[in-house]
Amino acid sequence: MKLSKFLFGTTIGLAAGLLTLYYKQDQTVHAPAKKANTKIFDDFSAVDLGEFTDHLTLAAADPAALVLEQNEDEYVSEGSLTTPAFELPQFKQLVASWNALTPDGTAVQVEARINQAGRWSAWHSWGKWSTKALSGSVKHDRQDSLAGIDTDTLTVKAGVGDKAQLRVHLYTDNPQQTPVLKLVAASVKPLHQDLMVDSHEVTVDKVVATPAYSQEIRDPKLAPGICSPTTVSMAINRQNADILPEELALHNLDTTYNGFGNWSFSTAAAGSMGYRSYTAYTNIDGLRRQIAAGYPVGVSVQYTNNPDNGELPYVENATGDTTGHLLLVTGFTKLNGIDYVAVNDSYADSDADAKRLYRLDQFSEAWHSRIAYIIGANYRGYERLMQPNRESAELTASDEQTAFTLRVAGETISLTPQMIHQTDPVDSKATTIAYTLDDGGQFETTAQQHFDYADVDDEGRIKLNLAEIKQAHPNANTLTIYVVRMVAPTLVATILLTDQDA
Structure with missing residues (x-):
């Protein structure tokens, strides 16, 4: 009997680990009883290429990565990877992520479909993406009664999803160049696990030293909309990159959305510079785990500094009102018996003013989306990519x-x-x-x-x-x-x- 293999990481909140699943002809899956809400496929060395890929092969210099096949020293124009279907806690929203290198003339496209009570949706795309060409999320989503995608989030239209599957297309217009796929992931917001609850299982009193940037003092035409690339630039510059927020922004525009805040595009930009990055739904303990490991986390928030606002969550010491904003969590601490979150908030008048402490309870309400940018360590062997072009x-x-x-x-x-x-x-x-x-x-x-x-x-x-x-x-x-x-x-x-x- 043929044995098919696919190696992937699995995340519960942000507790990342590796798990090997074995798929036999009867499709029996030996998986954990507790379903993770984030699935990460990040080591393709165990992939049965004949079953899960079409015109793709392992990269010679990095057998954990996938590239296009070659015919007579020329890369084929297109190939694809289809992951096995994977179970998830019941969900309404799903966000996909990818890490890929896209040299001139190359691009990738990530798609997902969801399962609802045995019925599969159509495949829905996050758009054709490249760091060397203008990229955009889908302008006109496929007609589908089960699910639909808006920019970076796939939503179940009625009822709930309980499984998903990912598909990645690699393209090249240059037979001498190929994209390199390092990671593809999906994360869902569980319906029956309240991510707003802080169980406080992880205790940490630590602030990760991280450069702070104000977006308000950057290029005036970009400043109002570059909280996401500013957040990512702080996270990767804390390690060994040295990129300007404007440089990251102008390589991260979603031309359909006409903005720089596409969650999937943002972590893909970090991945293209050699950092293991993905977008995930998680909780406060998930942030604590990342801080304990030494990595700040980008989060999507809404807040007001006016206690009488009545519409937005109140955050004392915030700089204004925002209905949608990315900031970087750099740590946790306690002052006078009160728990605080340390942040680099680019919605500030200066770089120095961007370093702030927000009360944990108030921050938690502001972070109602529970979306996080998980930007981890450098991929070994990809050091040359860590600087801007x-x-x-x-x-x-x-x-x-x-x-x-x-x-x-x-x-x-x-x-x-x-x-x-x-x-x-x-x-x-x-x-x-x-x-x-x-x-x-x-x-x-x-x-x-x-x-x-x-x-x-x-x-x-x-x-x-x-x-x-x-x-x-x-x-x-x-x-x-x-x-x-x-x-x-x-x-x-x-x-x-x-x-x-x-």
């Missing part, structure tokens, strides 16, 4: 040293005022021009430096008045400029201020 550029000054032409390898880069100022909708030409000065400050990450944002003139030149900058910063020797582009390498150029005439 940047290229060196040159700046040529005008005679007055107030405008600079941007060039890469001698070729002028086209810039327009519209690219700098566009806000709605943000499109493929959106560009951020940020610059910083080495005026003596010491920072752990680049994003913690003080940034200003430059404009361009009608000739496409970057407007920088060096005389005024030098007068305002007499101790600065170097100005570094970052031209952050949508799904394209960031261009980095420097100007030695000591070489310029005052």
Whole structure:
């Protein structure tokens, strides 16, 4: 009898572990009696390729990952993985996650279907996704009486789901390149387990040292909507990345949603930089476990700092009102007998002000979604991916040293005022021009430096008045400029201020 195998991780809340399931021809499953609400497939070395994949194979350099098959040294244009069906606690909502590398010309698409009392729904897609091309969630979902998807969440229309199945498509338009699939996961919000209840089984008094960024002081056209990429950038920069929130944002736009807050896209962005990441429904103890392990957690919240608001959960010491926001939980502590959650909340006026303590009981009500970004350790062997994609550029000054032409390898880069100022909708030409000065400050990450944002003139030149900058910063020797582009390498150029005439 043929023995088919599929190795995956299983999570109850956030207690992650590995479990091998053996599927025989009678489809008997030897699984834990207690159903996990999050299933993680993250080691494909045990996959029966003939049964669960089509035109995929194990990566030569990483046998835990999947890539497209090759024919005569060229990758096939498309392949797929279909996971075994897996049981779940009864649910109404499901969120999928994936970690994949998508070189130029490649993309992945994740789909799920749910089972309700023996009936399977249609397959529903999270959209075709790539870090090297504009990506969007589905614009028109499939007609289906059982379930439907809205941006990042699959919802059971009537009744409840009790099983699910995942399918991943890998694509390439370049026969010399293939996507690399590292992880695919699904998490559901259990109907009969109240994630709002804090059983306090895990005790932790710890705050994980993590850089804090305010989204409010970033590029003005992006600032109102980049809480999710700012949260992810803080989480990965705590380890060994060094990315600007704007860089993560412009590689994380959901063109259908027209925003940067797609939960699945956000953890996929972290995964594309080499971090094991997924979105999960969990509880306070799940956050405590992650903090105890040394990893801060992104969470989706609603709150007000006005006790008389009456509509939003009240959080003392919050900075305002929000009906939907991502922040980073960095720890738990107790002060004067009261339990607090330490957070980096980007809805703040400065980086320093983003570090806050919220009362645990109030935070718990604000975190009503129970959605979390679980961003863990680096994948071994993927260290080269942990930095943003940047290229060196040159700046040529005008005679007055107030405008600079941007060039890469001698070729002028086209810039327009519209690219700098566009806000709605943000499109493929959106560009951020940020610059910083080495005026003596010491920072752990680049994003913690003080940034200003430059404009361009009608000739496409970057407007920088060096005389005024030098007068305002007499101790600065170097100005570094970052031209952050949508799904394209960031261009980095420097100007030695000591070489310029005052």
